[in-house]
Amino acid sequence: MPGIRAPRPSLLTEPLASYCRQRLAEDPHLRPSALFKEVADLDFQGSRSTFYRELDRRVLVPAGRRETNSQEEDPQIPSEISRTLARRHERTPVLPQRVAPIAGETLSSYLARIARANHLTVTEVLAVLPTWFSTKTNNLDDRAQHHMLAPAATQALHELAHLIGTTPAGLTHALPAFGTDEGPVRATTACHRCTARLGIRQPVPVHLPIHHKVCTRHGIWLSDLGEPHLDVSICPEITAAQHRANRLLRRFTPQQLTLAHQTAVEAVPPWPASPAAVPHHWRYRLLALQTHNHHRGISTELDTYAHAARYPDAIELAAAVLPKHPHDPARSTGENSPDLRTAAPAAHGHFATQDSSPQVRATASGTTR
Ligand SMILES: [Zn+2]
Known part of the structure; x- marks a missing residue:
């Protein structure tokens, strides 16, 4: 409208805002400064203060978080x-x-x-x-x-x-307390079967790389802190999806994979397209997981079931929206199947642009694990 100033477009795109929400949920002590570094690696163009403002406005940082963080930034250091x-x-x-x-x-x-x-x-x-x-x-x-x-x-x-x-x-x-690896992490507890082998009976709080969701040795879904781990051995495709995610990290940064995964999670269809598709749909997997874990005394009313059940579909979608050739922006835009491109256009567009940044290219090639 003439005479009316258009609102400035938000630099924090919806996929990035969703990424931030997910990161704050899975890592309750994540500092805004560390999160800023992650989104800057994902091509966020705004300044630090713009980011903090957007974080407050869009991501809804829980009350009290800021104060906690300023304390964390400035610990009491004894002079001696x-x-x-x-x-x-x-x-x-x-x-x-x-x-x-x-x-x-x-x-x-x-x-x-x-x-x-x-x-x-x-x-x-x-x-x-x-x-x-x-x-x-x-x-x-x-x-x-x-x-x-x-x-x-x-x-x-x-x-x-x-x-x-x-x-x-x-x-x-x-121990991350001494580690030099600055990669983003999530808060969870170690796989209880891995620790039981070492004679440890109590839960061990750990910080794992953000993409690490499954103990592939035991088929255990490592839920976010506060939710019980799930036995997902009944759905081998969940463990297979973790292996696939690990392979994707040869070409993409953990942040890129997480952003694509987060965008994909929202694009996974809630119900199968036809009754014939039911046995392959995540809802079917959800039921299998609930039944299988119920006898371990784990409530069936947990979000973590849906996260685990949707994981194979989400990783498949994420792999499709990530460019096939991260070093070749021209090819990265043309090779994905059209239906997946429409399923998660934001992530696709985001990565296509990001691809041309030499800084991102350098990080992507440096993260082979
Ligand atoms: Zn294990």
Whole structure:
């Protein structure tokens, strides 16, 4: 309309907003700054402040989240931290009972297991470790590498390795608190069958790479934190879809795959097109999963069933909307089947554009796992 200023288009597209909602749901302590980095990798063009504003307006950040996050960004750093570290080493004992860390385990969980195995309290374990550990475990997100904690991290790592008689390399590999891998993660608990093999009875909170949904060894769906894991061995296509997702990561970043997956989830049809299609439809799988898990005492009224049941369809759609040749923008627009293109046009368009960015190309080729 002449004379009326058109509202400025939102830079945070609906697929990206949906991506953010999903990320905040699956990683409750995700910092807005870390999320900004993820969407910037997905070609979000706006500034940091635009992103925060959009996040508030569109994604509905839960009340209190912001405050929690500003605290997390600025932990209380004891001023004597470096002095204590300097004179520590010869005093640190070696505990009799070794405890192997679980992949992705949170630092608090690992320290609690060390304490329990050695018949100590966590406070007693923390007392023989540098204050770095108390500060680190007081922060909700132990992956945040605060600039004042980072310099002492190496020393802290060596102290912990010494205490439990293991190598620093093994700890760095397993514990995100020491990890250098900045890849996006989701909060869940480790596969209970994997941990049971190690004699661990209690749930182990972990941060896993965002695409990691299934323990492919045991056919266990690793639900988001707070929901029980599901036995999905009755639907082998769910495990197969996880393998397929892993293969897609040879060509795409975890963020790209998650965005495509999130867009695809919304495009999966709620009901089969014809009665003949029922045995292949996710609703059929949903029923199989509910029946199979019901005898394990797991309520059938959980969202996680639908997530698991829809997963094979969503990964198939995601694979279709991701360009076939990430390094070749010209070909990436022409090779998908037309019905899938209309099923999730936003994601397709998004990736087609993103493809031409040299920065994205560089990240995509660097994520082979
Ligand atoms: Zn397992």
